[in-house]
Amino acid sequence: MDVERTALPGIGLRYEFGTERGRRMGVVTHRSGRRELIVYDPDDPDSTSECVVLSGEEANVLAELLGGARIVERLAELERQADGLVSRQVRIHDGSPFDHRTLGDTQARSRTGASIVAVVRHGEVIASPRPDFRFETGDVVVVIGTEDGTNAVESLLANG
Amino acid sequence: MVLFELGGVILGLGVLSAVAGRFGISPIPLYLLAGLGFGLGGVAPLDAAEGFIEVGGEIGVVLLLFVLGLEYTVGELFGTMRKGAPVGVLDLVINAAPGVGIALLLGWGPVAAMVMGGVTYVTSSGVTAKVLGDLGWLGNRETPTVLSILVMEDLAMALYLPIVTTLLAGLALAQASLGLAIAAAAVTVALLIAAKFGGIVEAFLRSPSNEILVLKVLGLVLLIAGLAEHVHVSAAVGAFLVGITLSGELAHSARELIAPLKDVFAAIFFVAFGLQTDPETLPPVLGIAVALAVVGIATKMTTGWVAARRAGVGSTGALRAGTLLIPRGEFSIVIAGLAVTSKMVDPKLGPLVAAYVLVLIVLGPLLSRLVEPVAKGRRRRKRKAAAKQRQDSLAESIG
Numbered sequence: 001m002d003v004e005r006t007a008l009p010g011i012g013l014r015y016e017f018g019t020e021r022g023r024r025m026g027v028v029t030h031r032s033g034r035r036e037l038i039v040y041d042p043d044d045p046d047s048t049s050e051c052v053v054l055s056g057e058e059a060n061v062l063a064e065l066l067g068g069a070r071i072v073e074r075l076a077e078l079e080r081q082a083d084g085l086v087s088r089q090v091r092i093h094d095g096s097p098f099d100h101r102t103l104g105d106t107q108a109r110s111r112t113g114a115s116i117v118a119v120v121r122h123g124e125v126i127a128s129p130r131p132d133f134r135f136e137t138g139d140v141v142v143v144i145g146t147e148d149g150t151n152a153v154e155s156l157l158a159n160g
Numbered sequence: 161m162v163l164f165e166l167g168g169v170i171l172g173l174g175v176l177s178a179v180a181g182r183f184g185i186s187p188i189p190l191y192l193l194a195g196l197g198f199g200l201g202g203v204a205p206l207d208a209a210e211g212f213i214e215v216g217g218e219i220g221v222v223l224l225l226f227v228l229g230l231e232y233t234v235g236e237l238f239g240t241m242r243k244g245a246p247v248g249v250l251d252l253v254i255n256a257a258p259g260v261g262i263a264l265l266l267g268w269g270p271v272a273a274m275v276m277g278g279v280t281y282v283t284s285s286g287v288t289a290k291v292l293g294d295l296g297w298l299g300n301r302e303t304p305t306v307l308s309i310l311v312m313e314d315l316a317m318a319l320y321l322p323i324v325t326t327l328l329a330g331l332a333l334a335q336a337s338l339g340l341a342i343a344a345a346a347v348t349v350a351l352l353i354a355a356k357f358g359g360i361v362e363a364f365l366r367s368p369s370n371e372i373l374v375l376k377v378l379g380l381v382l383l384i385a386g387l388a389e390h391v392h393v394s395a396a397v398g399a400f401l402v403g404i405t406l407s408g409e410l411a412h413s414a415r416e417l418i419a420p421l422k423d424v425f426a427a428i429f430f431v432a433f434g435l436q437t438d439p440e441t442l443p444p445v446l447g448i449a450v451a452l453a454v455v456g457i458a459t460k461m462t463t464g465w466v467a468a469r470r471a472g473v474g475s476t477g478a479l480r481a482g483t484l485l486i487p488r489g490e491f492s493i494v495i496a497g498l499a500v501t502s503k504m505v506d507p508k509l510g511p512l513v514a515a516y517v518l519v520l521i522v523l524g525p526l527l528s529r530l531v532e533p534v535a536k537g538r539r540r541r542k543r544k545a546a547a548k549q550r551q552d553s554l555a556e557s558i559g
Binding site: 006007008009010011014016026028031032036038040041043044045046047048050051053 | 232239240289292296298300302304308310311412473474476477539
C-alpha cells in the first residue's frame with residue numbers, strides 16, 4: 001500500500017492513501033502533537049470533506065482501536081477454531097521472579113503444557129519469542145493452552 | 161495610575177479577543193481599533209501607560225517574529241525556495257506593484273514606495289494559518305502550495321526588513337551601503353549558523369527547568385534583537401533569525417513557553433500602532449485604502465490561482481488558495497510601524513496602512529468562508545448530473 005507523504009511547512013506532515021474501495025483519506029500530524037483525520041471528497045480529489053481534529057491522546061486511542069483490536073480478534077478466532085483451547089494475557093509484575101530472565105528459564109511448556117506465543121511490550125507485539133527472549137516488568141505475555149495449563153503459567157510467572 | 165490604565169487596556173483586549181473568537185474572526189482588527197480609540201484624539205487618552213505600551217509594542221514585534229522563525233527549519237526554507245521560486249517571484253512582483261504605484265502616485269517618494277510595496281506584498285501568515293486550521297483545509301491539495309508561498313514571503317521579509325530599515329534611517333549613501341553590507345552579512349551568518357552550528361546554540365539553551373529555559377530564550381532573543389537594531393538591521397529580523405536557528409524539541413518547548421508572552425505583547429503592539437494613529441486622519445485616506453484593498457484582493461487571487469493551477473489543483477482549490485493569501489496583518493503593520501517612527505515618510509502612510517489592513521484582515525477570512533458553500537453546491541450539482549446520467553443509461557439499456 002502506498003502512503004503519500006507531503007511536508008506542510010510551518011505546520012507538520014500530511015500522509016494520505018487510497019482505500020481499496022476508492023476513497024482517499026489521510027492524517028495531518030502537527031508538530032504540537034495535534035492530529036487531524038481527513039477524508040477526501042469522492043467527487044473532488046483536491047478537497048477534504050471531513051476533518052476530525054484529535055489530541056495526541058485521542059489519536060493514540062484511535063490507533064489502538066484500529067490496530068490493537070485486531071490481535072484480540074485473532075485470538076478470539078483461534079479459540080473458536082479449537083475447542084478447549086484458551087488464550088490468556090499475563091502481565092509481568094514488578095517483583096516477578098522472571099523479570100530480567102529469559103523465556104527459556106521458565107520452562108513453561110514442559111512444566112505446564114501451555115505455550116507462550118507472543119509478548120506485547122510498549123504496545124508492540126513480539127510474535128513467537130525465542131527461548132533467549134528476556135522478560136521485563138510491564139510485558140504482557142500471551143499464553144495459549146488448556147484452562148489448567150494457562151492458569152499454571154500465570155502462577156509460574158507470578159511466583160516462580 | 162500606570163497599573164490601573166494598563167490593567168484596563170489588557171482586560172479590554174481580553175474581552176475583545178473573546179468577542180472575535182465568538183465570531184471566528186482574527187482579533188487583530190479589534191486590537192487596532194482599540195488603539196485608535198485610546199490614542200491621539202481618541203475617546204480615552206492614556207497618559208501614564210503610554211511609555212510602557214510603546215516598549216511593550218517593541219517587545220511584541222520581536223516575539224512575533226521570533227515565534228514565526230521557530231515555525232521554520234532552515235532545510236524547509238531552502239527546500240521551498242528551490243521548488244517554488246517562480247511562483248514566489250510572481251507573488252512579489254504583482255503584489256508589491258500596487259503599493260509602490262500608489263506611493264509614487266501620491267508623490268511620497270522612493271522610500272515610501274519601498275515601504276508600501278512591502279505592506280501590500282506580504283500576507284499575514286498568522287491569520288492564514290488560523291483560517292486553514294479553522295476551516296479544516298490542511299488536507300486540501302492546494303495547502304502545501306499556499307504554505308510554501310508564506311514561507312517564501314517570510315524569507316523575503318528577512319532580507320527586505322534590514323534594507324528598508326537602512327533606508328528609513330536616512331543615512332547618507334556611503335553609510336547606507338555600509339549598513340546594507342552589514343545587514344546582508346548578518347543575515348547570511350545567521351543562516352549559516354542555523355544550518356551548521358544550530359546544535360551549539362541549542363546546547364547552550366537546553367535547561368532542566370522551564371524557568372531557566374524561558375529566561376535564557378527571552379534574554380537571548382532580546383539581546384540579539386537589540387544588537388541587530390544597533391547595526392541597523394531591524395530588531396524584528398534579528399529575532400526572526402534566532403527563531404530559525406532553533407529547531408526540534410527545543411523549538412517546541414520554547415514555543416510553548418513563549419507563546420503566552422507573545423500573545424500579550426503582540427496585542428499591545430497592535431494597540432501601540434493604533435495609538436500612533438489619530439482616528440481623524442482615517443477618513444481622508446479611506447477611499448485610497450479601499451481601492452488599494454480591491455486591487456490587493458485581485459492580485460493575491462491571481463497569485464493563488466496561478467500557484468495552485470501550476471501544482472495541478474482544480475479550480476475550486478485554486479479559488480481557495482487565492483482567498484487564503486488575501487489577509488494582510490502583522491507584517492504590514494510592522495513595516496508601517498518602522499516607517500512611521502522613523503518620520504522619514506508622509507504622515508498619511510500610517511493611517512492608510514491601518515485602514516488597508518483593517519479592510520483586508522476582515523475580508524480575507526470572510527471570502528475564504530464563502531468559497532466553501534459555493535464549491536460544495538457545485539460538487540453537489542456535478543454529483544446529481546452524474547447520477548442522472550447513470551439512471552438514463554440504465555433506463556436505456558432496460559428499455
